[in-house]
Amino acid sequence: MAKITAVRCIRTRHDGSWVIVKVMTDQDGLYGIGSASDIYQPGAVVSIIEELLAPVLIGRDAGQIEDLWQTMYTSGYWRNGSTLHTAMGGIDMALWDIKGKEAGMPVYQLLGGAVRSAVPCYAHANGATYEQLEEEVHAFQEQGFGVIRCQLGGYGGGGFVTPQGVSKFPPVNVFDEASYITAIPDMFEKLRVRFGMSLGFTHDVHEHLTPSGAVSLSRALDPYRLFFVEDLLQSEHTGWYRRVKETSTTPQAVGELFVHPQEWLPLVQERLIDFVRMRVSKAGGMTPCRKIAAVCEAFGVRTAWQEGGENDPVNQIAAAHLDMAIMSFGVQEINHFRSEEKEAFPGHAVLEHGHLKLNDKPGLGIDIDEHKAAALVKDQGSLAAYHHPYKLDRKPDGTLIRP
Secondary structure (H helix, E strand, O other): OOOOEEEEEEEEEOOOOEEEEEEEEOOOEEEEEOOOOOOOOHHHHHHHHHHHHHHHHHHOOOOHHHHHHHHHHHOOOOOOHHHHHHHHHHHHHHHHHHHHHOOOEHHHHHHOOOOOOOEEEEEEEEEEOHHHHHHHHHHHHHHOOOEEEEEEOOOOOOOOOEEEEEEEEOOOOOOOHHHHHHHHHHHHHHHHHHOOOOEEEEEEEOOOOOOHHHHHHHHHHHHHEEEEEEOOOOOHHHHHHHHHHHHHHOOOEEEOOOOOOOHHHHHHHOOOOOOOOOOOOOOOHHHHHHHHHHHHHHHOEOOOOOOOOOOOOHHHHHHHHHHHOOOOOOOEEOOOOHHHHOOOOOOOOOOEEEEEEEEEOOOOOOOOOOHHHHHHHHOHHHHHHHHOOHHHHHHHHOOOOOO
């Protein structure tokens, strides 16, 4: 069996926010790649991989994926943090890539084989005005998407208001909950009149609401039969999903911010949500996600692995391999890449008529062209000074809104 000889980190994309892990072995030409991207703290993820995880992996059997995951999980004593899990997730994907290459088959075959021909995805439609949003929805419908996320000017759009008075805080978007709770149902009423009831719609609240406001919005959306509403509540307030389920029939998709391997469990066990939404890398990789999917199947909950516009082609293809092999699959969030980005990742998943399609190459089927990946970075010298904090919104009185 192949032994791990090195674990390398490759930072790429124009701003250096993508971190690709490359796990090398003692077998000639045999290596695996995975995604450890984190747009807010890529340097911290790289440090965890290089300082903590790589030294405990080198010399180990690359095929012992489960044991290696458990070893990484406890290697820093304290666990269940987003940066640690992202680092673990990248390595875990790379190990599955190696396993598939050794077996001579795609990873989804190792997970039990395909249960679908391709992976249905949902698109992201966004407009500063309703008219712009309608145009984007129509364009995605023409491209073959059966499910489309609809946002009225980004996260919180429909609830942004003009600041009143002088604020003591840095200038940000000001979000008014009452305006939002009125605007979003009105948006979907117009969309249903225009497109009918057969097109699937989703909406991302992005945790902007108070618990009572979240209950009110979900109930107000019931007549429009959404495919799901995403992250209605802050992760600190998931207990309120009991109230949501008691009063609303709108399906709930939850978990973009989840990193604890059991954070999702009570919500699934009590059937308080309809879709699990973790990002594969943030959950710690393919190893925990296939377990999550198995539990979801038992409780009638479906997956909708999170992507996000800042994510990379390697995480996307790892999610798609899971999607191909699990019965609890619901829908996959899509991400679009520039042509030069796709050229740096030969074997990337291909989007056709609203579906992701994989090749039949062994492993994840994707590789990284390191020369082209390096060329994507605009300024290699700026990587050490990288700073990209999450942009927060505030309430009219200046209080921060936690995502």
